[in-house]
Amino acid sequence: MFTLFHGTTIVCVRRGSRVAMAGDGQITLGTQVAKATARKVRTLLNGKILTGFAGSTADAMNLLEKFEQCLEQEKGDLMKGAIKLVREWRTDKILRKLEAMMLVANTEMTLLLSGAGDIIETEGNAASIGSGGGFALAAARALLEATDMPAEDIARRSIELASEICIYTNNHITVEVLGEKNKHGKNN
Numbered sequence: 001m002f003t004l005f006h007g008t009t010i011v012c013v014r015r016g017s018r019v020a021m022a023g024d025g026q027i028t029l030g031t032q033v034a035k036a037t038a039r040k041v042r043t044l045l046n047g048k049i050l051t052g053f054a055g056s057t058a059d060a061m062n063l064l065e066k067f068e069q070c071l072e073q074e075k076g077d078l079m080k081g082a083i084k085l086v087r088e089w090r091t092d093k094i095l096r097k098l099e100a101m102m103l104v105a106n107t108e109m110t111l112l113l114s115g116a117g118d119i120i121e122t123e124g125n126a127a128s129i130g131s132g133g134g135f136a137l138a139a140a141r142a143l144l145e146a147t148d149m150p151a152e153d154i155a156r157r158s159i160e161l162a163s164e165i166c167i168y169t170n171n172h173i174t175v176e177v178l179g180e181k182n183k184h185g186k187n188n
Contacts, residue, residue: 008023008024008026008027008040008053008054008055008129008130008131008132008168008169009023009024009054009128009129009130009131009132009133009135009136009159009162009163009166009168009169010022010023010040010041010052010053010054010103010128010129010130010133010136011023011126011127011128011133011136011137011140011155011158011159011162012050012052012103012105012110012122012126012127012128012155013125013126013140013144013151013152013154013155013158014105014110014125014126014151015125015144015149015150015151015154016151016179017107017179017180018150018151018152018177018178018179018180018181019050019105019106019107019110019151019177019178019179020050020150020151020152020154020155020156020175020176020177020178021041021050021051021052021103021105021155021175021176021177022041022052022152022155022156022158022159022173022174022175022176023039023040023041023052023130023159023173023174024040024132024159024162024163024169024170024171024172024173025037025038025039025040025170025172025173025174026038026168026169026170026172027057028168033170036170036172037172038057039174040052040053040054040060040174041174041175041176042064042176043176043178044064044067044068044071045068045071045072045076047178048076048106048178049071049076049078049104049105049106050104050105050106050176050178051064051067051102051103051104052102052103052104052129053100053101053102053103054100054101054102054129054130054131054133055098055099055100055101056098056099056100059098059099059100060100060102062095062098063085063089063095063098063100063102064102066085066088066089066095067081067082067085067102067104070082070084070085070088078104078105078106078108078109078111079109079111079119082104082111082113082119083119085113086113086114086115086117086118086119089113089115089117090115090116090117095115096115098115099115100115101113101114101115101129101130102114102129103127103128103129105178106178107178107179109121110122110127112127112129124141125140125144126140126141126144126154126158128140128158130168130169131166131168131169132159132162132163132165132166132168132169133162135161135162135165135166135169136158136159136161136162136169137158139157139158139161139162140154140155140158143157143158151177151179152175152177155175156173156175159171159173160173
């Protein structure tokens with residue numbers, strides 16, 4: 001069973017050869033906004049892997065550092081790095097107490113990772129986590145179906161729409177993208 005983390009929304013969108021991950025910037029403590037400009041989406045391995053996290057910020061920072069180490073040990077293989085991280089996350093006495101979820105992606109796949117031992121290769125061209133994740137996922141799926149917008153625009157707009165509904169999500173958005181645009185500035 002997934003834990004619902006308040007104060008975050010992360011969405012990952014694929015279109016053509018591009019993958020984009022977006023996250024809002026709100027950190028909520030209890031009933032108050034503690035920070036509005038947090039950066040919950042990052043790249044790892046010199047821009048080859050996208051990561052987004054939901055949960056305790058300190059826990060997520062520890063997991064991101066550990067995940068990057070696992071990726072380096074596995075020579076950048078996303079699945080092998082994810083398996084190594086989740087195995088340690090689930091079995092290590094300290095790591096298993098960390099409360100977070102991660103969405104990670106490269107140009108080939110998107111994975112949802114949790115401390116419960118979950119490694120889920122997501123289906124379709126959109127995935128999300130966090131308290132506003134369901135709203136962002138619905139928006140991303142609709143935009144993928146009804147428009148020809150690029151992945152990064154869909155990811156951004158999905159967070160914007162989620163922020164209008166979810167009280168734990170704001171519209172201070174970070175977007176990271178993998179993949180190349182063609183010579184006309186459009187997605188490949």
